[in-house]
Amino acid sequence: MKIDIDRERLIGELDALGAISQAEPPVVTRVVFTEADLRGRAYVKQLCREAGLSVREDAVGNTFARWTGTNPNLEPVATGSHIDAIPNAGRFDGTVGVLGALEAIRALAASGYQPGRPVELVIFTSEEPTRFGIGCLGSRLLGGLLDPEAAGARLDRDGVSLDNARWAAGFEGPLASVRLPPGYYSAFVEMHIEQGPILERHNVPLGVVTAIAAPASLTIVIEGEGGHAGAVLMADRHDAFLAAAEIALAVEKSARSSGSNDTVGTVGVCDVFPGAVNSVPSRARIEIDVRDTDEARRDSVLQKIKLACEEVADRRAVKARVELVNADPPAHCDPRIVDTLVHACKTHGLPFERMISRAYHDSLFMSRIAPTAMLFIPCRGGVSHRPDEYASQEAIAQGTLVLAETLAQLSC
């Protein structure tokens, strides 16, 4: 079987999707259920239909584009990723795994290959946590890892619930209907940019992921006492932002002193209320992301952050409310699919490296209901979540070729 990847078509589609943004290109901002997200979805669905795939959507907007197999009653092989993007992001995060998978399917079809099992491309809703504070909304719901009622009630910063946002976007029905039973798919394989520097440093074109690090996130709301910045004496203050600043520095210190370079801790969001230069902040809200390849070490960092938060709150006489948004275990990839990926790399003479994913992905949650693995391609400087995120045309084409070979092996 000769698989021909149409590199130009694929790059053109990645560029076209990248131009669908809430911000001025090349900046990609495509937050879930915004107009840009909906336009991006419409574009990808149209491409899927043109490729002859049948498209369905579930209540949270997860999109399934199916290539029917000769044995449509067998459990499908699934592939896919996400197209939503955080503010000020780039063109490749997620989209490479969606449009690359579509190109893989088209290339297999063009080669004359007929799958036995159906092959299903899944575009997951809100892999990014930007809007509703928790990542992988779609895959968590698919995997039954999120209470549907609580999920629907989650609010964005403007007080709009997930339910209201999805309804406005045209996705109706109960969120409970999103869940798929374990065994629904025979396999899931996701292609993604590495979002780290290792493949580039080692000059290796492909990474076969064997495990995904354990992510966790916290939201901390600090309630202090506001007042006039000119009139409230320093000794009388209970400044919520200063407490948040100390906690942020404690996050950094806890992550740096974990004993491993694999531990990372980030405060990516800090909202200050009322947010006027001449007003002592009465409230601050920070969002914290902690990850590690080792779950126990990650949990001990979370514990250190909570203790620091209590100490700061006591000393400054402010109230701090800590919400553990998520603390997911790591995922171990399925050895059979890992072997299939390895075999596909070898078949096409492409060097590869076995590696761990330090970023989380929808695969983390798909692994709960299906044997799962991931394929990484290098990205320049390890940069992601920035407008200068970049993966070479060659890397994308090579990854797509190996993905196509793998899908063929898994669905034959």
Added chain:
Amino acid sequence: MKIDIDRERLIGELDALGAISQAEPPVVTRVVFTEADLRGRAYVKQLCREAGLSVREDAVGNTFARWTGTNPNLEPVATGSHIDAIPNAGRFDGTVGVLGALEAIRALAASGYQPGRPVELVIFTSEEPTRFGIGCLGSRLLGGLLDPEAAGARLDRDGVSLDNARWAAGFEGPLASVRLPPGYYSAFVEMHIEQGPILERHNVPLGVVTAIAAPASLTIVIEGEGGHAGAVLMADRHDAFLAAAEIALAVEKSARSSGSNDTVGTVGVCDVFPGAVNSVPSRARIEIDVRDTDEARRDSVLQKIKLACEEVADRRAVKARVELVNADPPAHCDPRIVDTLVHACKTHGLPFERMISRAYHDSLFMSRIAPTAMLFIPCRGGVSHRPDEYASQEAIAQGTLVLAETLAQLSC
């Protein structure tokens, strides 16, 4: 002359103005040139016209309501304050000095008093720095203390210039035309809530202000390096928000170690970019407010903050750009007007205390072009810039009576 303050009318008008808000009452948010600000202005102008005053507005929206004197060629006596309000503010800051002055004029007219000099009520535009980052826009321009061209080009957070905002609000003409020559007014006197706890603590109903503290503000923009919160190792980070957090704590430390309780330093604004939980902050912007009754001590705190900023930027390898938005000298009140205020308190048998204003006011800039003084009334718990800001009806009525008496003495 018997002056009758119509307390009920005045309180009713304060309540009505307080209900004109961008937020749900009792929260007052009335940022300059928003729809709420324009409705507030329309309400006050209507009251002025109903009181028989002639109303004019200048190019930045400063509003002048004049009670013609028997000798209209003499320099007028001016009084007034502001009606704009920071986010999540209360009902009395500024408004007491506007509606109280109007009530004082009405009470004097009702008593049969005829002023020799015109009496002019001034409602200053944007005393609060919320939108354009600098306080007392209107009075700074009146006093010739702000370059009109630079002022017109100032941008709000959405990138709207002051010029575009004032034009959209209907205030046209060159900003250079706002300036009034020194000597234009024979006197300026502003009534205001204290925004501090002293009058309440001493159980004294009135404060005669002899000086206004020296305010300064800085904006610091930190440029670090963004990236994926899962993938960028701690040792490779240049997190802009963590640098901002350290600088904020340095502001607190510098203010607390100045050697005087009178020094205050506040970081009331912190914007983090891109502001996603899973993204290392690439940029942060903080706004800093520093005040002191002593200008040299304040300047040494500013200097300490700048040094701390440099040290943090060097250590974290981020760039920090410090803009000194304003650094105003303190104002000393005019002894003749102070004496007139003291005399008015005594005339009406009301205890008073001479005091310093730790908050700044339009009076700080009016003092550059007119002999100026201020009258304070107590506010509960010293609280201001919060929805629970409160001044008693009795305090407001007593202040208004003394203001009326003072205006009569100054304009006869």
